[in-house]
Amino acid sequence: MIQLVEKIIIEKFPDLIDNINVKLSFLKYSTPSSGKNLDDKVIFFVFKANEKSPFLCVKIVRTYLAKNTVIKNFDNLKKLNDLTNNGKCENMFAKALYLFDDGENIFSIETVCPGKKTKFNKKKLKNVVREYINFQDSIKKNSNESIDDLEYFAKDLIKKSNLKELDKQKILRFIGQMSFKDIRLPRIIQHGDVTEDNILLEKDSMSIVDCDFVGFTDVPGFDLFGLFYRFNQSEAKKLCYEYFPEYFAKIGADISVDKYDSLFFLYYFMEHILRKKHISERISVDEIISDFKITYKM
């Protein structure tokens, strides 16, 4: 496969390669969970001879039948490129360069984000959140739409989910106790998987990788909620209260602090029922509600 990739890189990107006879080297990389499913991605970093960092990143799947994974990832990255083009967050994401598909092989080529994975502490988290809020602020101009009736939005989401009817009723009853009134949220595209593993840090910049879930939702706050939840589950609520006021003010959302709980459940529902379907298949809706209550001290 890499022989074909090398040929295409030389053919399509002569400007990126100083010498047509250059020998490229390929580093295969996949996450620990890649391989559990047939549609998991495999990544190749491409190095020029004697270079210490890769200059391109190639994404492949293990079987052509899973080609949609590559196409979706590439399209999502292009979407982010369009949104951030010429803006102050232009370099937060890789640049989608080329999608190859000959009916037997499929791969995408993109640039490589600088930086490295880092274990977060509170200071690093603070910097990441600041950068992320800047990103959301910079793309809010692209959206004129907003969610004016969050209760209707939440109920509609639950009704359209793949849950069994009885489970839907349980969740609808649960959110019935919450207040969704007087909330207006601008719709802003979410990355969908902002985790420590998907954030690369350099001295003065931050990149976010892995675009599988870009656009999964445009309910603002979903990314930050997920980041805090994974950073420290027991402190997630506290971190939301610490950072959400600044975030919501910057993106022009209209929500008071006492309404955050209802939003938290909406995020939780989207994360555990809609995005990670395999979780909801293993545990019951009652457990999900109960976990939420424990985590968020409801």
Place this chain on the structure above:
Amino acid sequence: MNDIKNYTKIVDGIPFFSKDCYWGKTPKKELEKAIKVLEEKGWEYFNANYQNKFDFTFEENRADWRFNIPINKNFVVLDAGAGMGRNSIPLARVVKKVVAFDSSFLRMKFLKKRVEKEGLGNIDVMVADFFDMPFRQNSFDLIVMNGVLEWVGASDKFKNPREAQISALKICKNLLKSGGYLYVGIENRFALAYLKGLDHSGLRFTSYMPRFIANWYMFLRKGKRYNTYTYNIKGYQKLLRDAGFSNANFYLAYPGYNRPRTIIPYNNLNILAYVIKNLMSENTLHRKISKIVAGIKPLLWLYRKLFFSFSIIVKK
């Protein structure tokens, strides 16, 4: 494969070209029980109760080394010592045909069940012996020896394990079509991991010992010769040359060739440094030390020498 030498019998749809000889980390009785459970209660029950007991068998990433080979849909592949099909299944998804053989009937029986479950009609499963394979010369585009070469020395047909290994490689060379590929997944003799864990012999430090001392030690402790030879990169290069192969590419497989999550060209120290510095989180002391090592070239060179395992791709 009915155009080749005759099988002696067929059991559960699996032809025998040699006698059944069980091997494997999982005790025979445990696998027998697991297959019985599978037959009686189906895959759903099996997955819930047994999936994690057979290490990485069901992961699709085990054959990720294949991306370094220009495989296409017309390839015919021989998975030699196929075990439970960790390579056969992912390969069968992208090639024309996989012939999987193993000396253990039970493991082939399990693989046949997996093949049926996955609906893959292009895998032939059989019981055969490495040194008496029932295939014609120049038959295969790719031969896989994943975790096999170190064990072929156990055969009593040769006076020493190295001779057996060279013979096995020569057999592969004959079976490969011109321009075909041999893949070898195997440990590094001087892997750092062997200083704290067991060698294939079941004893500590035997891979580090000179062969004659390892042999005496093995006789003393287990009453048989030391026959699971592994080598360092130079050793493998020489072994392959002695078997008639001249064109080998070496890769470092991390965390091991059985789960090649990261595959690094051996001859590129920059890439190894990049992996350690950028792709590994600092969640263990070992990794913290590795990051320091990655910044000092002589130490990085030494670290590479002590890496756990290799993926070796050889072209005929």
